[in-house]
Amino acid sequence: MIKVAIIFHSRSGNVFKLAAAAAAAAEKAGAEPKLLKVGELPDPMVLDKEAYDSVESATADVPVATLDDLLWADAIMIGSPVHFGLPAPQILNFIDHSGPVAIPGKLVDKAVTVFASGSAAHAGQQTTILALHNAVCHWGSLIVPNGSSVEILASEHNGSPYGTCSISRHLASEVHEDNLRAIEHQTQRLVEVATAYGIGLRQTESAIKYVGLEDLARKFPHLSMD
Numbered sequence: 001m002i003k004v005a006i007i008f009h010s011r012s013g014n015v016f017k018l019a020a021a022a023a024a025a026a027e028k029a030g031a032e033p034k035l036l037k038v039g040e041l042p043d044p045m046v047l048d049k050e051a052y053d054s055v056e057s058a059t060a061d062v063p064v065a066t067l068d069d070l071l072w073a074d075a076i077m078i079g080s081p082v083h084f085g086l087p088a089p090q091i092l093n094f095i096d097h098s099g100p101v102a103i104p105g106k107l108v109d110k111a112v113t114v115f116a117s118g119s120a121a122h123a124g125q126q127t128t129i130l131a132l133h134n135a136v137c138h139w140g141s142l143i144v145p146n147g148s149s150v151e152i153l154a155s156e157h158n159g160s161p162y163g164t165c166s167i168s169r170h171l172a173s174e175v176h177e178d179n180l181r182a183i184e185h186q187t188q189r190l191v192e193v194a195t196a197y198g199i200g201l202r203q204t205e206s207a208i209k210y211v212g213l214e215d216l217a218r219k220f221p222h223l224s225m226d
Ligand SMILES: Cc1cc2nc3c(=O)[nH]c(=O)nc-3n(C[C@H](O)[C@H](O)[C@H](O)COP(=O)(O)O)c2cc1C
Pocket: 009, 010, 011, 012, 013, 014, 015, 016, 045, 046, 047, 080, 081, 082, 083, 084, 085, 086, 117, 118, 119, 120, 121, 123, 124, 125, 167, 168, 169, 170, 171, 172, 173
């Protein structure tokens, strides 16, 4: 069973709503989801205190993501609010601390996908997702974008091939139904890619065992078999 870590930060509930929908979708796709929030910073910038407090109590039982969760997962979803066209600092702080597992290459070959929520259209959702893709390259993980793979992604509320985006207009938990369907598709696609890639890797391993490394090196001299 594919293990999916859904790691998010949310201060007014929009990303949390997408993340919770992703967890439900992962389960529906036959995977094992783990919904995880990143740790808060000492001095967070809070626009809407009432919404912030209500997200804090709604997520009180959600565990804080750790590096062990990254190791546990076959597939990882990262959800962030847009902050000046960038991911929230809480998400970046979590990524900054991923060195002990990322540098030795322990995140290589995991399937990773990213989603975001911003207050306005064309105001940085895609740049936020792409910024996080940079870190995924450093991890050596596989980026799984949405593309235009299903019709719902062409809805006027969706339209981002990079990953699901919601437009909240600064309202709390204001996620459109089409965004929920997009994140469901994004999750299902991630599980499919992680499953297919895992099967592919196992087949490659058994092919190497069956044929033998020296034989493969002779047949494919341009590949390093070290
Ligand atoms: C410091 C800060 C900067 C923000 N910058 C942007 C921005 O560049 N573009 C945008 O669309 N929304 C921006 N927003 C709004 C949030 O991204 C938006 O309200 C989002 O839906 C919040 O997600 P959440 O409800 O999960 O916290 C900003 C919010 C804050 C607090």
